[in-house]
Amino acid sequence: MIELKNLGKTYQVGTVEFHALRGVELSIAKGSFVAVVGKSGSGKSTLANLVAGIDRPTSGKILMEGADLAGLDEDGLARWRGQKVGVIFQSFQLLPTLTVLENVMLPMDFAGVSVAEAKPRAMALLAKVGIEDQAAKLPLSLSGGQQQRVAIARALANDPALLVADEPTGNLDTRTADEVLDLFTAFADQGKTILLVTHERDLSSRVDRVVTLCDGRVESDVVGGRARLGGSHA
Amino acid sequence: MIDCRFPPRWSKLWRDARLEKERVFLMFVALAVSLLAVATLVGAGKILRREIRTNYLSTHPAMATLEIDRAIDASLVEKVKGFAGVQEAEAHEVVQARVQVGDDWLPLLVFVTDDLSGHRLSRYFPQSGAWPAPTGTLLVERTAMKVLGVQQGQAVQVKFPNTPAQRVPVTGIVHDPGLSPAGQERMGFAYASAATLQALGEDPSLHELRVTFAMDLGSTAQVRERAEVLAQALVDQGVEVHQIRVPPFEYHPHQIQMETVLLIMVSFSVLAFFLSAVLLATTLSAWLSRQTRELAILKTVGASSWQITGLYLAFVAALGLSASVVAWTLGSHAAVAFAGRLAAMLNFAILDASIPASAALIVFLGGVGIPLLVAYIPIRSASRATVREALSDWGAKVAAPGSWISNLPRSLRQILRRPRRLALSLALLGFGGAVFMTALNVRDGWTANLDKVWQTRHYDVEVRFRTAQSDSVLAGLAGVPGVRRVEPWGWSPAGLARPGKIDLVQVWPDKGHGSLSLVAMPVGSALTSFPLMAGRRLSETDTDGSVLNHIAWIQSGKPRLGEAVLVGIDGRILSTRLTGVVEEVGSPAVVYVTPGAFARFRSTQGRSRMIRVVTTATSPVERTEILHRLERAMEGKALPVQMAIPFSELKTAIGDHMTILVNSLLALAGIIAAVGMLGLASVTGMGVLERTREFGVLKTLGATPKVVLGMVMAEVLWIGAISWVLACVAAFPLTWAMDALIGSLGFLAPLPMVIGWVGPVVWLVAVVAISAVSGWIPARRAGKLTIREALAQVG
Structure with missing residues (x-):
């Protein structure tokens, strides 16, 4: 269970304060597939960053299984992310000098998993996202869709309970985007909690909930088609 | 797989x-x-x-040398060996002779023992030739062979203190690691047995009792203490000890x-x-x-x-x-x-x-x-x-509109966008430049310090006699053609006296290193101009005043002006009050008193043991000729010359030995410059590379490659210029600190602070050139990239 209590985030831009999030209250049940939508500047990426522990709130709390993330220092947050969260970015953020396989092994390396153990696990993950034949290549030699699959496999490396994806289909064509979304659906079906940030509004049939942000506030929170079909918890 | x-x-x-x-x-x-x-x-x-x-x-090496007034015989040596704590004792002598090299007469120290090959203290090692040397011949220290211009088997013309010049064969070469190189001292070192001295018509008696003590953890203070106890015991037994030497x-x-x-x-x-x-x-x-x-x-x-x-x-x-x-x-x-x-x-x-x-x-x-x-x-x-x-790092900070940074020229604002990087770059270049300049400044300071040796002495030759000679006879030497002025000075080897105790000096066996002299400087003499460090110079009325050179001042425990300075010679004590301290580079310790005070103390009214001579020479050749004439005149007047030191030779000798220091410092300055320049090239190159994407954006907005190049050049030159100013400023305290440290160790006084122009100019040219090249190459490359390529760059 993820609980966001009166969550606020303010940025200082020069002498001006910009309120990216204001008093957000949200609970996300374990195993649910939640889409966060909104216009550009609505605060959805900020929300994803806070949930993934990439950034810290200015006010309010983020409780993960009842534990406040504020209690963790930067290194504690990094360890927590490595074990519990998989993060997927719009621009893939793969390391260009590492092969596809090494990119996927990287989170395991930092978690203390040996090369001997990490390698078959990474290959299995690549197989899961359908690009095991690309394992020896460098990311820049792959298509955008393939790179995002690598990023998804990397996010799953330490088998995290939560996946946070920030506009994962933003750089992909429609067909590839659909394939990537199918992967998320499959992971949701396997019990992963997924927070998907997107500007696309026609995802409601695929997810359990659609949370709409506007000017840093929750404008609406509606049940999605997947929940209505009994796919998961809302 | x-x-x-x-x-x-x-x-x-x-x-x-x-x-x-x-x-x-x-x-x-x-x-x-x-x-x-x-x-x-x-x-x-x-x-x-x-x-x-x-x-x-x-x-x-002997830990202590006791100067005994009478000839030391075997029974005295045995008696000393019997004293508690004495490990070894031996009789030695050092005769100050002169040797002819070409037309010059150089000082020659002859180290004498009873048994050339069997002595156990102050040993030296045969390198070639006879061992031990046959009676009537000399062994010569290996570094002295070149100074004397002699080959083994040849003879040298030597003037011993009591006999006319005579030819003495050199039958062997030895190495004496206890001595400094003869070339550096501009004198010869030779070894002879007492029997050889006798055969050459000289007094063969030995007056130096050299001893070592058995001690677990030795120190100079401990040796002094034991040497004083031994000397006092000998005095109590009727042996007259007039000086203790403990190096x-x-x-x-x-x-x-x-x-x-x-x-x-x-x-x-x-x-x-x-x-x-x-x-x-x-x-x-x-x-x-x-x-x-x-x-x-x-x-x-x-x-x-x-x-x-x-x-x-x-x-x-x-x-x-x-x-x-x-x-x-x-x-x-x-x-x-x-x-x-x-x-x-x-x-x-x-x-x-x-x-x-x-x-x-x-x-x-x-x-x-x-x-x-x-x-x-x-x-x-x-x-x-x-x-x-x-x-969300976009590579740099942007100054808020209206802040002081926003009012700076654009190129300066650009380099301030990454303050930490800028600080490191400036630290690298500023430090590099400062160290480079300091290396050159220290070299110049060292040279300037040695230059003081000549700048503060305004005479061509110093002559010392074995005994005090009539001033009127000495003044007569002014009539030698080419001699402009002859000034008689009182001079005597001395020690810092302690009332009720035997004189103790810290001189090495070569009698030069660590020695102290009492000198009577004619009041108002223009032949020296040692700078005053404290107090004032002596006047006629300072009958009990003394001026110490800085080495004597440190040796005597840095007394304050007006405090007592006691000088001992042959068991007698001259009590003086400190009037001033002068910096005298190139001499051992000297205590200056007025000629009147000196003459009263040494009973040498109207006589002197040293002259300082000014010639009319305008070239080294002319000076040498005049010195030869002076030598002949002194010989004609039967003056017992102990040594004559032309300063031109000393200058050459010291200059030669500076070469290794100067070259090494230059090599190190070169390394420092190379490292600094590599740093500049690296920092500049990386800075430009990082901004390739930014240049792409600028080109999208209409900037030409020339404009991009101009921007980069302006920025790197700003960094070069600021670092150069920092380097020049930092070189001051760094030079000061290094001069103080090195001068104190090498000369017991700070080196003169010389801030040269060569370092700053060379560094400026190098900084501008390397900045320009290391900025121009990547900027030109970036300028040639298409907008699409530039925008595709990471970072």
């Missing part, structure tokens, strides 16, 4: 380093070259310190000189190495800056800041270790060669060329540890950035 043997983080580091191979190589070269200098000098220093001691101790315990006469030269060189090599470490930190900082987003990705997937810190520290350690291996491999050979060169210069042999393990330890610990320490800050800073900060 896909090859993947290493943990991905190390693969990333390795491949990133390969992508930056030019800069990694540059960091390696800078570390290795400066560390090579450190390894060479530290290794050579370890060898030299051990070997100078081994060589000196191999001579079994610094187990210290070669030129050890301080060697230590000073080593200190200068090691200091600058360490500074050069620090500079390399700063270069490494600066380059690494720029590299990490380009890696900001990748570091954020590592943290996103679970890397802690310590894991990232460890990754890059391991890289720095590997770089430092490789540089240390190369530096040590080459440096250990260079150290042996350099030590051999210095040892030859100081007349001792390298008996064991092995370098102690501690030198390797210093090089490896420093080679790895210092880069780690210096690089830690930028690495830690980069690895501690939060993921959001790093992912």
Whole structure:
């Protein structure tokens, strides 16, 4: 269970304060597939960053299984992310000098998993996202869709309970985007909690909930088609 | 199966380093070259310190010498050996003779013992020829052969104190590691038995009782104490001891000189190495800056800041270790060669060329540890950035409109966008420039200090006589053609007296190093102009006043003006009050009194033991001719000359021995300059590369490649100019500190602070040239990229 209590985030831009999030209250049940939508500047990426522990709130709390993330220092947050969260970015953020396989092994390396153990696990993950034949290549030699699959496999490396994806289909064509979304659906079906940030509004049939942000506030929170079909918890 | 043997983080580091191979190589070269200098000098220093001691101790130097008024016989020696704590005792003598070299007469110290080959103290070692020398012949110290211009088997013309000049065969060559090189002293060293002295018609009696004491942990103070007890016991038994000589315990006469030269060189090599470490930190900082987003990705997937810190520290350690291996491999050979060169210069042999393990330890610990320490800050800073900060890093800060930065010229604003990087770059270049300038300033200060030897002495030759001679006879020498002025000065070897105690001096057996003289300076004499450090010069009325040169002032415990200074000669004490202190470079300790006070104390009214002569010579050849005429005139008047020292020869001798120091300092300055320039090239190049994307944007907005190039050049020249100003300013305190340290060790007074123009000009030209080239190349490359290519650049 993820609980966001009166969550606020303010940025200082020069002498001006910009309120990216204001008093957000949200609970996300374990195993649910939640889409966060909104216009550009609505605060959805900020929300994803806070949930993934990439950034810290200015006010309010983020409780993960009842534990406040504020209690963790930067290194504690990094360890927590490595074990519990998989993060997927719009621009893939793969390391260009590492092969596809090494990119996927990287989170395991930092978690203390040996090369001997990490390698078959990474290959299995690549197989899961359908690009095991690309394992020896460098990311820049792959298509955008393939790179995002690598990023998804990397996010799953330490088998995290939560996946946070920030506009994962933003750089992909429609067909590839659909394939990537199918992967998320499959992971949701396997019990992963997924927070998907997107500007696309026609995802409601695929997810359990659609949370709409506007000017840093929750404008609406509606049940999605997947929940209505009994796919998961809302 | 896909090859993947290493943990991905190390693969990333390795491949990133390969992508930056030019800069990694540059960091390696800078570390290795400066560390090579450190390894060479530290290794050579370890060898030299051990070997100078081994060589000196191999001579079994006397710990103390007691000057006895009567001839020392075997029974006295045996009696002294019987005293509690005396380990060894022997009778010696040092005769101050003169030897003819060409048309010149140089001082010749003849060391005399009863048994040339069997004596156990102040030993020397046969190198060739007869051993022991047959009666009636001399052995000559190996460094003196060149000074005397003589070959083994030839004869030299020698004037002993009591006999006319006579030819004495040189039958052998010996090495005496207890002496400084003859060339440096501009005198000859010879060895003869008492029987030889007798055969040559001289007094064969020996007056120096040399002793060693049995002691567990020796020190100069302990030796003094024991020597005083022994001397007093002898006095109580009716043996007249008129002086005790205790040189610094187990210290070669030129050890301080060697230590000073080593200190200068090691200091600058360490500074050069620090500079390399700063270069490494600066380059690494720029590299990490380009890696900001990748570091954020590592943290996103679970890397802690310590894991990232460890990754890059391991890289720095590997770089430092490789540089240390190369530096040590080459440096250990260079150290042996350099030590051999210095040892030859100081007349001792390298008996064991092995370098102690501690030198390797210093090089490896420093080679790895210092880069780690210096690089830690930028690495830690980069690895501690939060993921959001790093992912949203656009490379630079932007000044808020209206702030002071926004009012600066555009090119200056640009370089201020990354204040930390700018600070590191300026620190690297400013420090490099300051050290470079300081090296040249210290060299100039050292030279200027030695120049004082001639600038403060306005005469051509100093002549000392064995006994005081009539001033009117001496004044008559002014009639020698070419002699402009002859000034008689009172002079006598002396010691600092302690009431109720025997005179004690810290002079070495060559009677020059560590000696103290009492000198009567004619009031108002224009022949010297030693600068006053305190108080005032002597006037006619200062009948009990004294002026000390700075060495005598330090030897006598730095008395305050007006305090008592007691000088002892032959058991008598002259009590004076300190009137002033002068800086006298190039002389041992001297206590100056008025001629009246000197004459009363030494009973030499109307007579003097020293003259200082000014000639009309305008060339060295002319001066030599006049000196020869003067020599003949003194011989004609039967004046018993002890030594005549033309200053031109001294200048050449000291100048020759400066060469190694000056060349080494220049080489080190070159290394420092090279490291600084490598740093400048690296920082500038990386700065431009980082902004390739920005240049793409500018070109989209209409900027031409020429405009981009102009922007870059303006920025790099700003950095060069600011760093140059910082270097010039920092060179002042650095020069001051180095001059104070080196001068105090080498001359017991700070070196004169010389701020030369060559260093700043050379550095300015180099900074502008390297800035221009290292900015122009990548800027031109960036300017040639299409907008699409430029915008595709990461970072």
